Amino acid sequence: MRKLVWMACLAYLLAGFGHIIIGSVLEPMMDAYQLDYRDGGQLIMNQFLGFLVGVLFAPLVIKVLGRRLVLLLALALFAASQLSLFLMLPWNVLLAVIPLGGAGLGLTETVLAGLIIGKLKEKKASIMVLTEVFFGVGALAVPVLSALLIANGNWNMVFLVVGAAVMVSFCLWLFLRFDDYEPLLTKEAVAGADGNERPLKARYPKTSLPLVLFGSIFFFCYVGVEMTFPNYLPSILAMTSDLSPSVLALSITVFWGAMTIGRMIMVFVVGKINVATLFLLAVFGQLATLGLFAISPHYIISFIVIFFAGLLMGGIFSLGLLVVNEGLPGLEDRTTSLLIAMGGLGGALLPRLTGSLLDHYSVQITLLVIFAFALVMTALMFLIFHFRKRLFREVGKGGSERISEVG
Incomplete structure (x- = not known):
């Protein structure tokens, strides 16, 4: 093997x-x-x-x-x-x-x-x-x-x-x-x-549709931001600093290096802290770092924020899959496929939007739009927690207690 x-x-x-x-x-x-x-x-x-x-x-x-x-x-x-x-x-x-x-x-x-x-x-x-x-x-x-x-x-x-x-x-x-x-x-x-094929034939109960909907929108936004933010980092920094093209390209390395470290850390902590709490911390961390990047006054601060953004965003994808799938037992295959597909759609469309914003508006507008997506994801996270908890109660699972502190 x-x-x-x-x-x-x-x-x-x-x-x-x-x-x-x-x-x-x-x-x-x-x-x-x-x-x-x-x-x-x-x-x-x-x-x-x-x-x-x-x-x-x-x-x-x-x-x-x-x-x-x-x-x-x-x-x-x-x-x-x-x-x-x-x-x-x-x-x-x-x-x-x-x-x-x-x-x-x-x-x-x-x-x-x-x-x-x-x-x-x-x-x-x-x-x-x-x-x-x-x-x-x-x-x-x-x-x-x-x-x-x-x-x-x-x-x-x-x-x-x-x-x-x-x-x-x-x-x-x-x-x-x-x-x-x-x-x-x-x-x-x-x-x-x-x-x-069996999981694809299963149907979602009506009460689960809000969780599926908000989870899908969350993944659309998250993968879109995850692909847009690092891909356009050199271009954004080129507009806000006098760095050389080779140094600008390293901004992507800083982000993905931190994201890799974040994923490795998650391997060791996911068994000690429940998934919902980790998801909450990661999404709030994304919101804070993208907000700080939008108002960063100097490229050194920007690089520091880029590192922490990657560190905190590294686990959002896998944690999100776990959080949504836990509320939909027996439908994991279908749910995972749907979430990945919606993520792919977001990854396709949001870079196009960002490119248009950079062409027609100031770079600050683009940064605020990226931050707005992080804000939307934070709201979606709480909606996911709410409907997930409701599904736990309906099926009589004790899992609702696991997110009682964050739901």
Whole structure:
């Protein structure tokens, strides 16, 4: 199993590269193409729309091809998008190709998450946490590489380096075999797994719909902010300071480095502090740090706030999944898919909105809008707690006591 786990970690490392790489070189890319931030936001949005399609269609493609072939297809699509970016193809061509790379990312993450959660019998939680840590390491490392290449005037080389790493992973998935776990990657094993379909046929009781609705909106906002904030950090700081492009790119590294640390810390504290309390602290921490960033008077303070924002936001996604799913027992698969899909939609649309704001309004307006989303998420958190507690009472669970202090 160890070999399979490390291959999954490598895939999530590459996914971390893919989600952040465009933002890490957005400034020099826009200069090279002589375009504005709205166009950059469109490119990021197209990638996340592709990601959303990959997430939604992954179960169907798995049934047709099997997990190994889906992973190979996903990695090939991702590598092709990186090659297109390296070659600096015409902008309209990039807008058409980038969604394919996003679909590759969506397929990769969905296939491996489903494999770990639905098929592995041991250490599911620890393996999922480990893959998330590798995702964070990827998101942390690629801006460092981008900063070095930007400083040398070869910013587009970052796409060639990442594309080569993706092809190495492609070859490993093609030739490696995983002993007892090999049947999990074949078409027959996946097509015959009835358990994957049963949760999707379940229906939400009417009393649970408010929790589903507010949870979905929360994830739409959160993933949108999580993707928008780091991707536009170099651009925002460029408007509020005189830092060099290579230093600006490091702002993304600070954010994702702190987010990775936050996720690692969560592994050790989640068993000692209940999930609802951790969720409350993380969401309030996000609100406070994004508010401080909006009014920061100096870039040094901004970098400090960026670090604490990443540290506190690192656990929101997984904690949110746990909080919402605890209120909907028996519907975990369907709920998780819905929340991830809504998150993907937010990650596609909010960068576009942010790019337009930067083009037409002052940077301060953009910062206030990001803070407003954090404020909305705080309100949604309390609504989630309220309807979650009500569902606990209706089903006669004692779990309502666990959130009595924060609900």
